[in-house]
Amino acid sequence: MMLRNVRRIGLPLLVIGAAACDATPPPVGMARGAELYETCQPCHGAEAAGNPDIAAPAIAGLPQWYIQDQLRGFQAGYRGDHAGDLPGLRMRPMALTLNREGDVESVAEYVASLDPHFPASTLHGNAGVGAASYAVCAACHGADGLGNPDLHAPPIVQLDDWYLLNQLRNFKSGARGARPGDTWGVTMRVNSLALTDQAMQDVIAYVQTLR
Amino acid sequence: MLERFLVQASTYASDIDGLINLVAVLAGFWFLLAEAMFFWLIWKFRARPGKKSQYLTGKEKHVSRWITIPHALVLVCDVFIIIGSVRVWYNVKQVLPEADSTIRIIGQQWAWTFQHPGADNELDTADDIFTVEDLHVEVEKTYHFKLESRDVLHDFSVPVFRLKQDALPGRSITGWFRPTMTGEFGIQCAEICGIGHGIMAGRIHIEDANTHAAWISSASVATTP
Structure with missing residues (x-):
């Protein structure tokens, strides 16, 4: 009787256990990306629409190259390795978990495939004043704010305004863009130095009008 | 003993290892003794043809002393552990040496x-x-x-x-x-x-x-x- 129970319960458990222990990851691509995204989901949300309460930006539908750039920046310490960048400090260890070949590409491909999310404005800058400052930004990010992959300039129209403000502050303080080797970050740091906090909010308000 | 697996790199590391060793030795001694007794009793009073099992209330003195004597001895060991713990706690957590x-x-x-x-x-x-x-x-x-x-x-x-x-x-x-x-x-x-x-x-x-x-x-x- 006991032996029969062992067979009835134990063997299926053994099979399930063996399947669970199978360490072979899905091949590079969307399936693996979806699996990896489960780690991102607690902060960025199931639809990657972000969560401002914990400074996790909306990332759905951002270009794959941009997400890859940022993940590699976190891994290399260009981002999230400064005592003043609190959300970045939270993101960096998560990026470091993408340690198999193809992980970064897969999760970036998955996030890029999600429906883009255009978060509502939360700041109260003066878009009219910001339009003048944006002339400098337009050289890389484009007059329409859609970015330029050749210059590693992301589509800022799609990013949360609070996130843009945090990043401009980070660039200005040196929490971002100050590391040797961070070629594209250095460009942004130089351009952020002249901006006051109000000027940052004004230019971001203008960017919001480009949607 | 523990330093074989993990180096001691602070002044109080050996004190804490010493306390862990003390607890491991005392608790380990009683664990092994209790397990040895347990399996010996299982073997000694195993089922035999024609011999009925006997219900023990635990109230008889010659039975209850199997509990009370080890209990008292374990409490004595506890005193040593408490003395060691308080000494380490005091040295590590209560004393604050002057900082460089x-x-x-x-x-x-x-x-x-x-x-x-x-x-x-x-x-x-x-x-x-x-x-x-x-x-x-x-x-x-x-x-x-x-x-x-x-x-x-x-x-x-x-x-x-x-x-x-x-x-x-x-x-x-x-x-x-x-x-x-x-x-x-x-x-x-x-x-x-x-x-x-x-x-x-x-x-x-x-x-x-x-x-x-x-x-x-x-x-x-x-x-x-």
Whole structure:
């Protein structure tokens, strides 16, 4: 009787256990990306629409190259390795978990495939004043704010305004863009130095009008 | 015994290992004895043809002394453990030796930030050096640390120091350590603090006086937040 129970319960458990222990990851691509995204989901949300309460930006539908750039920046310490960048400090260890070949590409491909999310404005800058400052930004990010992959300039129209403000502050303080080797970050740091906090909010308000 | 598996790199590491050894030896002795008795009794009073089992109430003296005598002896062992524990607790947690230097340790999901005092050896001054994940200290110097958390419960753990201290949001907890050997060792978070808890690691660099002075000189002011 006991032996029969062992067979009835134990063997299926053994099979399930063996399947669970199978360490072979899905091949590079969307399936693996979806699996990896489960780690991102607690902060960025199931639809990657972000969560401002914990400074996790909306990332759905951002270009794959941009997400890859940022993940590699976190891994290399260009981002999230400064005592003043609190959300970045939270993101960096998560990026470091993408340690198999193809992980970064897969999760970036998955996030890029999600429906883009255009978060509502939360700041109260003066878009009219910001339009003048944006002339400098337009050289890389484009007059329409859609970015330029050749210059590693992301589509800022799609990013949360609070996130843009945090990043401009980070660039200005040196929490971002100050590391040797961070070629594209250095460009942004130089351009952020002249901006006051109000000027940052004004230019971001203008960017919001480009949607 | 434990130092065979993990070096002792602080003045109180051997005290804590000694306490763990004491508990392991005393608890291990009673565990082995109890298990040996248990299996011996099972074997001695195993089922035999024609012999009926007997119900024991446990009230007979010759039976109950199998409980009371070991119980009393275990309590005696407990006294030794309590004396050892209080002695170690007092030396590690109640005594605060005079500091050669003070650092601030800040835990957050999921990174450690360290505030070093800089060349003036004063914390909270303009030359403070901020680092993420890397703590630099000098060997044979007594350090006070001020442990803080920015978000949730963390626990600053340096296994080679045998040091573990909870970090609580809203509180600055003072502790101390004195490194006894140079080298680079791991720091970890020992309190579940969210999805990234398992990868919330850091390194402590224990340096000789010259190396530490050189590091202070070279540390970039760009790390200041």
